Structures are given as C-alpha cells and as structure tokens.
Amino acid sequence: MEKPSPKDGELLIKVHATTVNRTDCAQRAAKPFLWRFFTGLIRPRVRILGNEFAGEVDALGAGVTSFTVGDRVFGYNDAGFGAHAEYMTVAHDGTLATMPEGLTFEEAAPSTEGSHYALSVIRAAKIERGHDVLVYGATGAIGSAAVQLLKSIGAAVTAVCGTKDMELVRTLGADKAVDYMTEDFTRDERKYDFVIDAVGKSTFRRCRRLLKPRGVFLATDLGPWSQNPILALTTPLLGGKKVKFPLPKHDPATARYFKELIEAGRFKPVIDRRYSLDEILEAHRYVETGQKTGNVVISIDHSG
Numbered sequence: 103m104e105k106p107s108p109k110d111g112e113l114l115i116k117v118h119a120t121t122v123n124r125t126d127c128a129q130r131a132a133k134p135f136l137w138r139f140f141t142g143l144i145r146p147r148v149r150i151l152g153n154e155f156a157g158e159v160d161a162l163g164a165g166v167t168s169f170t171v172g173d174r175v176f177g178y179n180d181a182g183f184g185a186h187a188e189y190m191t192v193a194h195d196g197t198l199a200t201m202p203e204g205l206t207f208e209e210a211a212p213s214t215e216g217s218h219y220a221l222s223v224i225r226a227a228k229i230e231r232g233h234d235v236l237v238y239g240a241t242g243a244i245g246s247a248a249v250q251l252l253k254s255i256g257a258a259v260t261a262v263c264g265t266k267d268m269e270l271v272r273t274l275g276a277d278k279a280v281d282y283m284t285e286d287f288t289r290d291e292r293k294y295d296f297v298i299d300a301v302g303k304s305t306f307r308r309c310r311r312l313l314k315p316r317g318v319f320l321a322t323d324l325g326p327w328s329q330n331p332i333l334a335l336t337t338p339l340l341g342g343k344k345v346k347f348p349l350p351k352h353d354p355a356t357a358r359y360f361k362e363l364i365e366a367g368r369f370k371p372v373i374d375r376r377y378s379l380d381e382i383l384e385a386h387r388y389v390e391t392g393q394k395t396g397n398v399v400i401s402i403d404h405s406g
Contacts, residue, residue, distance in 0.1 A: 103150065105189050108163035112191045113198075115175065117157040118207035120185040120400045122377075122385040123215050123243055126151045129183070130386070136328055152185025152400075154178050155192075156201060156211040166194045168354075174201040177357050178214035186382060188402055199357035202364040212371040212397035213360050216243025218350050220251050220300070221359070223320040226348035227296055231256030234294045236312060238287065239301030240276065241267040241395045244322050246372040248298055249274045254368045260294070262287045267395055270372070288312060296320055301392075306333055306345050313343045321347045372396025378403065 108114040129151055132138045141147055156176040159169050169175065177198035184190035192198060197218060201210045229235060235252055239245040240261035252259045253275035261276035268279045280287045288308050295317055297309045302323025309319055321330035334347035363369035374395045377385040379402045389398055 103187065106184075106191045108161055108166075108191050110164045111166060111194055112163040113159050113166060113169055113175075113194055114161040114163075115155060115157045115190050115192060116160040116404065117152075117155050117185055117188060117190055117402050118404070119156045119211035119402065120152045121154045121212050121215060121243075122152075122186075122382065122389050122398045122400060123154065124389065125153055125180060125215065126183075126186075127386060127390050131390075134324065134328060136324070148183045150184045150187050150190075152187070152190070153180040153183050154211055154213075154215040155185035155190065156207040156213075160189065163191075163194075168194055169200075174207075175199065176201045176207075176210040176213055176361075178218055178352070181352075186379070186400065188404060195354060197352045197357045198354055199361050202361045205364065208376065208399050208401055209371070209373070211399055212243065212373060213364065213369075214357055216245075216397065217247035217251065217360055217369070217371070218352075218356055219244045219322050220248035220298075221356065222348045222350035223298055223322060223346070224248070224251055224255070226346055227318055227320055229255065229257055229296055233257045233296060234260075234292070234314075235296045235298060236260045236262065236287070236290070236294045236309075237276075237298045237300055238262045238282075238304050238309070239299065240271050240274075240279075241372070242301050243372075243394075243397050245298075245300035246271075246274060246396045247369070248300055249276050250369045251363075254363060260290070260292070270395065274372075293317070299323070299325075302326075305329070306337070310343055315342060317343050319343070319345045321345060373399055375399070376401060 159173040260278040261271035306319045333345035337344035
C-alpha cells in the first residue's frame with residue numbers, strides 16, 4: 103500500500119503499536135451476517151483493519167493546530183480503521199490525545215477501544231458512587247476497563263470471570279469475584295442496580311432476576327440473537343427493569359479522560375499477549391477463541 107497523505111483536518115500517524123480486538127475480527131469475518139449491511143455485503147469496504155493505535159504524528163493536514171509533528175499520540179478510530187499498517191490518517195477531532203507520561207507505545211495502544219465502550223455504558227446509565235454493579239465478562243478489554251472505571255467513581259463491583267482470572271479482577275479493584283466456571287452467576291441472591299454484559303454472551307432474560315425493581319441491563323453487544331437494540335427501545339415503555347444499548351461518543355475529551363486516569367494510577371489497560379505485525383494472523387486466531395484476557399497488542403517495527 104502507498105503511504106497515505108493527510109487531508110484537511112487530518113493527521114498522518116506513524117503507528118508503533120495497535121491491537122486486535124472483537125471489532126476488528128467482526129469487521130473482517132462479517133459475523134454476525136447483519137454486519138455485512140454496514141461493512142460490505144460481498145467484500146469488505148475497509149481494506150486495512152485496526153482501530154486502536156499509538157504512534158507519532160508524522161505530518162499535518164491543513165487547518166490542524168492542536169497537534170505538532172513529533173507528538174506521541176494514542177487513540178481510537180472505528181470510522182476509517184487503518185491502524186494495522188505502518189502509517190494511518192485520523193481526524194484531528196476524533197478520539198485522540200497525546201500519550202500519558204511514562205508509557206511505551208505498546209502500553210498506550212490498548213487504552214481506548216474497550217475502555218471507551220465501558221465508559222459509554224457507565225455514563226449513559228449515570229452510574230454513581232454507591233451503586234451496586236455486576237460486570238459479566240470482567241476480564242475482556244471492555245470488562246477489565248469497566249471494573250477499573252467503576253471503582254474510580256466509587257461504585258461497588260462484582261466481577262464475573264473464569265477460574266484463572268479470579269485474582270486478576272481483585273487486583274483491578276473488584277469487591278467480589280464470581281467464577282462462572284464453578285457457579286451460575288445468575289443465581290446470586292444479591293440484587294444490583296446495574297448488570298453490564300461486557301462480552302455479549304448473556305441476555306436480559308437470564309440476568310433479569312439479578313436486577314433491583316428499576317435496575318438496568320447494560321449491553322455492549324447486539325446479543326446472541328441481535329435482540330439488545332430492540333429491547334433497548336421496548337423495555338423502557340413497560341416500566342421497571344429495562345435494557346440500555348448505549349452508542350459510544352467519539353471526541354478528544356474521551357481520550358484525554360483516559361490519559362488523566364492512567365497518569366493518576368486509576369486505570370491500566372490489561373495486556374494478554376503481544377505479537378509483531380507479521381504475526382497478525384495468529385493474533386486474529388487467538389482473539390477469535392474468545393479466551394483472551396484484556397487486550398492483544400501488535401507491535402510495528404519501522405527499522406526495516
């Protein structure tokens with residue numbers, strides 16, 4: 103591929119690190135089939151995947167004054183993708199900020215994808231200090247970020263994960279950990295203000311009994327039968343327990359918020375595995391097992 107050139111209002115980023123996540127895999131595989139109506143019915147519209155990145159500003163398009171060449175930046179771009187390459191262009195007013203102090207590119211790259219989904223549900227539901235929240239899938243990119251973000255605002259968190267990650271969720275700040283491999287988390291006698299499904303593998307029907315009378319099931323995925331957007335429209339009309347399916351916001355303030363949390367020691371992206379760009383096939387295969395813990399990072403070498 104030719105090296106891209108930034109258009110008006112864009113930055114050219116020399117990418118040093120990126121990630122492979124569920125969004126990349128769904129975009130590539132077009133699964134579920136519904137994705138094809140947005141990503142290309144017969145073949146993918148996007149030729150270069152990668153929505154999360156960390157790198158250096160290599161060039162500026164006309165009208166960009168918020169960054170300078172050489173700035174170390176990190177961010178998220180699911181509109182154009184492009185981070186699985188040595189260079190990519192991004193809009194200057196997207197989810198983008200200068201990198202937190204003291205972080206390497208590999209540490210900064212996984213700071214915005216899962217975390218911005220987690221932040222969107224927390225803010226849309228107006229979760230506050232003192233709320234009781236259960237996070238199902240607490241060790242994925244979204245779930246591990248959600249646990250930390252919830253604790254940063256003072257919520258009480260119950261984290262549901264597999265046996266091997268019980269200690270990890272405790273180090274992330276969870277007040278209680280539930281091993282879904284040895285017990286049915288939906289039989290918990292405790293009632294919650296909010297249940298966050300961070301992996302899209304449970305349902306409102308299964309989790310309904312966990313909710314308080316006016317509790318909310320927060321979906322980060324379409325759900326097993328793509329039912330969550332429909333339930334988000336219909337359940338609020340019935341009163342009582344309901345579903346929310348928030349859409350994330352894209353702006354520089356979101357990236358700056360994560361930068362501040364990282365520098366304050368209140369958020370640290372969890373990294374599972376690291377691959378080189380040449381090993382990206384193996385990275386996709388691993389992510390699609392559904393067994394990753396946190397994030398899978400791709401390092402890009404510019405020495406060749």
